[in-house]
Amino acid sequence: MNATATDTHEQHDSHAPGLSDATAIKIALILAAMTALEVSTYYVDFGAFFMPVLMVLMVVKFFTVVSYFMHLKFEHQMFKLLFYTGLGLALFVYFVALATFKFFS
Amino acid sequence: MAIIERPAPTASILLRAPVTPSQSMGIVRRPVTSTGWKSWVFTVDHKKIGIMYGVFAMFFFIVGGVEALLIRLQLATPDGKILSADLYNQMFTMHATTMIFLFAMPMAAAFANYFLPLQLGARDVAFPRLNALGLWLLVAGGLILNASWFLGGAADGGWFMYSPNSGPVFSPSNGVDFWTLGVQIAGFGSLIGSINLIVTILNMRAPGMTLMKMPVFCWMILVVQFLLVFSLPVITVALVLLTFQRSFGATFFDVAQGADPLLWQHLFWIFGHPEVYVLILPAFGIISEVLPTFSRKPLFGYPFVVFSGASIGLVGFGVWSHHMFATGLGPISVAAFSIATMAIAIPTGVKIFNWTLTMWGGKIWYSTAMKFAIGLIVLFTIGGLSGVTHAVAPSDTQQTDTYYIVAHFHYVLFGGMVFGLFSGFYYWWPKVFGKMLNEKLGGWNFWLMVIGMNMTFGPMHILGLQGQPRRMYVWTEARAGEGLFNFGFWNRVSSLGSLILAIGVLLFLINVVHTTRKGKPAPLDPWDARTLEWITTSPPKEHNFDRIPVVHHLDDFFHRKYQEDATTGTMVQIATGEQLVRDEEANADAHIHLPSPSYWPIAIAIGVGTLGMGVVYGVPIMIVGVLIILGSSFGFVLEPSVADDIDYDPPMSGGQETKELAPLG
């Protein structure tokens, strides 16, 4: 009986220890700070930095929640593949579609 | 000689799962009947579900075929009077919608549901109740879609339902609403099914079966499910926008308010293009099993066939605007999509080479299944070549919206997909039903379909180049063009061809009826096949395998029957299929767990259907639908994993339970 003859991958414990409470709270505070910074763009004139700052903050918050709160950073490759393929395809098709509408020009 | 096997009560003891049911919160016991209609309606057995998908699909193949015949009858003569313009619009819309959503996808689901677990060496799919839910959602969607015929007229905007034609101004009847809801609900079923099958393929393979030892059919189904899981949400958005426009007054496709009709087209085709690969890849998978079996040779270039299938899936998401070359996208978009579309021909070409080289040097057995498989290679290649001419944007601008396009997609869909499915019917019928389809009738079936198909769709290339547009409900002698070989001539040929094609299909149905009544019983392994689904009885026992096989090779079944003789270097038979199955029975697993049937999948589907009808007929009905869905979902989630012992029929005796297979047919 070849219990190891299936896909090569390291033995994965799907109950990999989650974030410690302290870490979770720290990350939440960082996210809150980033949100505050985002909101501040409504009140403060960032000039040419307005869009870049907002975009960067949005993306960083997104991936922070995905990687840490959803624990994807510490999960098996397969889950990353499944989710990021969906995300990647979404970004690709919708960017291209919007581009044909001259949305970015 | 054991012919049609009923599960022997002695070999294995069917037990409930370790979880004790009385501790869960279900308020309704799980159904347990194993015979009669209840055993079908509440089943979670992938084989029964597969058969139901197949029956559903076959029924709608005939419905869609009749719709096509009416179209061809209308166009068989000048000034046709069979269909009015309005009815003609409904007919081609429903023909396409029926064929795609109610025949092709369900038939592929039938094959996938039935054979995936068997080819993987598993006893069922990962989520058996969700599997049932997918089926019943399809049924709900199909009913709603076709209810339109009786409730004010069917949808009439083409299966691609372009806006603003699809809006309330130009399509005032409820037809488009039924279409939107029917497709949406059927789509939910497919989405659930796709998640189920991906998890099944990734997680439930027999020990030793690495992904590169998995049958090609399973690989193609895997790619199809990924296409579905990522493309269905896009059409969900499109359908939601259309529903909100038609039923709640939103302005999404209202040009006066600034809407852009192209938004619909993008959303539709981002789904619609992957969808055509969803349609063809299962057929590719089927013939990838059939060709090696009847060539007595392994598939040539297995890794190439697998990787080309995966590439088709991936690149398939990047070509959708080739359906929109004439919409004014601009040269950059057109060029980019044109190149991508040409690129996707490459992996398909790789497959054609591999299939042909599989046959080269083999000892070909021209069974009906094999004939259909070879037919696919030839006819799909023809369809693919016209497809390549479409990829070249300048020539497509000439061809788009003409019958040339109709010719292209019918060659790939009928000559490709349908022929592949028929190959699968003849190949796997003995395994599913325990009887062989008649080969003589099969020969007639095949040749009439080949002749009929080419006679129907071949002339459409010419008609398209002569300028006949799509969706044209009538033609006249005055405008049919000069000379003998004009519109009129080719339309007549095409319509005649469709009658021959219909007779060909009819022969298949006659074959089925004849086989059911008087068919030869099938041996376990009539074709000396190569994959695991044949190490079972015909039909398989409810639990599929007495012992889960351990896999050492690609085409493991073949390698259990044949080994290379050390001295001569040739393959020598060391066992027959029957012997191997006896072996498995003798070493059956002691405990086999099977999931119990459930009321909730069909209940949820009824709720979803009700919600859909409510969108057309009023909020109170929507609320009822939502309540049914909520209640049934709670029932689904909270019900016991398996039924209580005492609920089984027949009652337990001497500590052993037996479960009789429900009589098939």
Place this chain on the structure above:
Amino acid sequence: MDDVAVLANHDTGHDTGHGHSTSTGLSNNKMAMWLFLGSECLLFGGLISTYMLYRGRITQGPRPSQIFDIPFTSVSSFVLLMSSLTMVLAVTSAQRKDNERTKLWLTITALLGATFVGGQVYEFTAFYNEGLGFTTNLFSSSFYTLTGFHGVHVTIGVIMLLSLRGVISANKDTGDRAEVVELIGLYWHFVDIVWIIIFTLVYLIPA
């Protein structure tokens, strides 16, 4: 609650720690959830793209700048963000088999989620009273559809959280409790990250 996938009793593949084994060693349910979330990216991507395309097409009725209340929505966003934190705490409590804590954090998460939805309802009512109905213009149709879909997802999440809390209270769940909490957590966080995108693109970036 687990639909026990059917496998023979002898040891095959890798043990996920759930009493049955799979070819990859990964849990069926978890794989299904990640797949589902991957597909949801395409759903919300489509709704967001529709909004982005149509946001400026206003033939009549109020414009975003006239109607949005950024301070209010910022507070709502913060509430939803914090609910992600409490969800993580619920998951870790469940993994530690601390039922009381699990129920507590599930309840708080549900309350925060309900607060968010309540805030949305209040916001939409205010918009409606200021002249922005569903059918007023393209911006409004797209806006309400996008945020409405998100709100329905949050509501379903709240129902799942409270139901789970009830099931744990009654101690009638079968199968892996910690995993169920984790999976509902994944769904909940996803709903949060969609809002992260919506808040920035819809509210903070002027049309």
